[in-house]
Amino acid sequence: MTVQNPYVTGQPARGDDFVGRVRILNRVKKFICDDKTQNFLVIGKRRSGKTSLLKKIQDTHRSDELLILYLNMQKYIASSVETILSEIKRRLIRYCDIPQKVAEKQNFEDFLLSASNYRLRKILILFDEFDVMCKRENIDKTCAATANFAAYWYKLSLFTKNNKIPLKSLFASSFYCLFSDSPSCNQLFKSCRKSTLHPLSKSAVYRILDMGDLKFKNENILNEFFNLTAGNPFFTQVLSHTLFESNSVRQGEPIGIRLLWQCMRKALKAHGYGAAVIWGELSEQEQIILYYISRLSRKKIDATPDAIKNALTKGGFTTTECEIQKHLNKLEKEKFLNSDDLKIYLFSSNFFCEWILYSIKKTDISNNKC
Numbered sequence: 001m002t003v004q005n006p007y008v009t010g011q012p013a014r015g016d017d018f019v020g021r022v023r024i025l026n027r028v029k030k031f032i033c034d035d036k037t038q039n040f041l042v043i044g045k046r047r048s049g050k051t052s053l054l055k056k057i058q059d060t061h062r063s064d065e066l067l068i069l070y071l072n073m074q075k076y077i078a079s080s081v082e083t084i085l086s087e088i089k090r091r092l093i094r095y096c097d098i099p100q101k102v103a104e105k106q107n108f109e110d111f112l113l114s115a116s117n118y119r120l121r122k123i124l125i126l127f128d129e130f131d132v133m134c135k136r137e138n139i140d141k142t143c144a145a146t147a148n149f150a151a152y153w154y155k156l157s158l159f160t161k162n163n164k165i166p167l168k169s170l171f172a173s174s175f176y177c178l179f180s181d182s183p184s185c186n187q188l189f190k191s192c193r194k195s196t197l198h199p200l201s202k203s204a205v206y207r208i209l210d211m212g213d214l215k216f217k218n219e220n221i222l223n224e225f226f227n228l229t230a231g232n233p234f235f236t237q238v239l240s241h242t243l244f245e246s247n248s249v250r251q252g253e254p255i256g257i258r259l260l261w262q263c264m265r266k267a268l269k270a271h272g273y274g275a276a277v278i279w280g281e282l283s284e285q286e287q288i289i290l291y292y293i294s295r296l297s298r299k300k301i302d303a304t305p306d307a308i309k310n311a312l313t314k315g316g317f318t319t320t321e322c323e324i325q326k327h328l329n330k331l332e333k334e335k336f337l338n339s340d341d342l343k344i345y346l347f348s349s350n351f352f353c354e355w356i357l358y359s360i361k362k363t364d365i366s367n368n369k370c
Ligand SMILES: Nc1ncnc2c1ncn2[C@@H]1O[C@H](COP(=O)(O)OP(=O)(O)OP(=O)(O)O)[C@@H](O)[C@H]1O
Pocket: 008, 009, 010, 011, 012, 013, 017, 018, 019, 020, 021, 044, 045, 046, 047, 048, 049, 050, 051, 052, 053, 174, 208, 233, 234, 235, 237, 277
């Protein structure tokens, strides 16, 4: 009999797979009901569960009175404000009963104003990955209209407030950063009610383990599991996944702390999760190099500069050794990679360490905060 691995890493948690987050969900519920507040900001480190939370909000609050739209802003990184607005308009027309003469209005504000006379439903727009709108490099791009979206949306929120248009926005971002030279982004962020996504509580982590049937009988092991993942939902899934894959768990042998540690190391090193989560922030060449290093390590081939060059050539990418070395040096300097004396490159657990430091600093993880 083959047993399917119940731990899925990478996908946002939906339905019964979603655990915890009671406090923040209550705050969002209040925000939805409160007519005075228009904007809400969820700040959460990479892989802390932002998308899962947004999907949960969408699944919980969708009703005849409330229309919820979900937009991943990563998709619109090179788009103009007009493109984003027409996408929002297109979806509003699709889900609301809006007369043709209103749908034809070109100006977005005019359109909203007229539409609000016909539509009784409130609108909540969930903007995921909103940080891409506020990053320095995006602001500097010639298609800086994207960055201007934050500015536009701030002005729009003033307009909708003055005209009593029932439109609310919830932004998910991995940082709360104010730019001295981009007051528009700042204004939008400042206007928001804010909540931070903390590590999952112990009980939430145990529920994830229980769901996958990965039962730890020993309380010390449970605590160790929680310490290792520091309540990060992603690392919880990754460690559970690796443990499940390991033979000893499948054969029902007791899980010792040593095995737990071995699996954690395996999960962090072999799969390059640290790099995977910050993928979008790397240059195209860096992404390609990291991709090939992860392929080599999966095949248990030492990722030396030579092996990397061969793998790249086989994959159809021509580049010089010097060029590769330049990228490797940069990636190593930025701690995405480690190398040993033999110049074998490995993914580093930088992201994980960062998370641990963050969790210890921000919350008392033994305090069962969620
Ligand atoms: N509340 C939760 N319950 C169970 N699993 C969760 C929960 N939140 C997140 N996860 C798991 O953690 C991982 C990361 O979740 P998610 O993609 O929602 O994070 P994110 O903050 O949006 O990440 P990114 O910064 O990459 O956009 C996924 O594998 C998901 O299944």
